[in-house]
Amino acid sequence: QGGPSKGFECTAAAVASLTAGRVQLHMLPLDPDTPPREWDLPQPATCCSVVDGPEGSAALALFVGSTSVLKALVPKTSPSNIAEGGDATDFSVVASLTETPNFLVPAQSGALLFIGLGPSVVVVDTITPRTIARLEGHHGDVTHACLLDAEKGRLATGGRDRTVKVWDLEAGRVFWQSGVEAAYPVSAMACCEEGKLLAVAFEDGKLILYDVLAEGCRMRHSLALERVMPRLMKNVEEMAKSEKNDVKIISSEPLWRLGYDLPSTAVDEPAVVEENEPYRCLHLAWRYFDHFLLHLI
Numbered sequence: 001q002g003g004p005s006k007g008f009e010c011t012a013a014a015v016a017s018l019t020a021g022r023v024q025l026h027m028l029p030l031d032p033d034t035p036p037r038e039w040d041l042p043q044p045a046t047c048c049s050v051v052d053g054p055e056g057s058a059a060l061a062l063f064v065g066s067t068s069v070l071k072a073l074v075p076k077t078s079p080s081n082i083a084e085g086g087d088a089t090d091f092s093v094v095a096s097l098t099e100t101p102n103f104l105v106p107a108q109s110g111a112l113l114f115i116g117l118g119p120s121v122v123v124v125d126t127i128t129p130r131t132i133a134r135l136e137g138h139h140g141d142v143t144h145a146c147l148l149d150a151e152k153g154r155l156a157t158g159g160r161d162r163t164v165k166v167w168d169l170e171a172g173r174v175f176w177q178s179g180v181e182a183a184y185p186v187s188a189m190a191c192c193e194e195g196k197l198l199a200v201a202f203e204d205g206k207l208i209l210y211d212v213l214a215e216g217c218r219m220r221h222s223l224a225l226e227r228v229m230p231r232l233m234k235n236v237e238e239m240a241k242s243e244k245n246d247v248k249i250i251s252s253e254p255l256w257r258l259g260y261d262l263p264s265t266a267v268d269e270p271a272v273v274e275e276n277e278p279y280r281c282l283h284l285a286w287r288y289f290d291h292f293l294l295h296l297i
Contacts, residue, residue, distance in 0.1 A: 022041060070101070205280055
């Protein structure tokens, strides 16, 4: 509520979302009777990130980036403090930013933070706080980043230049970089818990899986969402129709919009129907059950 969401982060312990002047934090598991914790921010926020405790036990910190400053909400005595709403004075300033951040990726329980600033990624030590590195090489804004291996310090980045790079922070070099992989910029990234597979989605609906442990980060699979999604949606619709539903639907929408056959007295369907926009992946997440599954939103 309060305007369109400008940021979203989901972890094992909490869900954080941003609107223009407010950040909301839902603690997991969700309780419909418990309202989210809210903080009003003096500056419009552009991105947020939640740091979980061991095995997702609690939300230990909440980072929020705005047009000129990076702020953090860190509990003073116990992890439960972060679940108590308040105002902007609860947040401490971590760093002053020269540009509007595109994303925040925490590492080492929030001790390190990767911040996307234009075509670069800045590595900030949040304890000191100080900037310890700056990753440069993309020829467009870096839109997404994914931590592959915290121990070895490997980070994957993708941007508006339609390329993917894997950085080795310990060695201080680029471990691997792709060519131009699609016609549109990177729209989402995610890696599995083992740090072996990296999923990269592009705004034109293309999805690529890389084996980042193989020599040269070998491409494992590539697919187009426009080919896969219609078949999946058709299966979902068939499942929905097969289910028994005794609820009577009363709607003000015209029959053609609801998908019913038009009776002879009904108003004709409009002659011009807008074409559906291409499928675009906005969020990727790996979830492990008895095997790895890749969730797309």
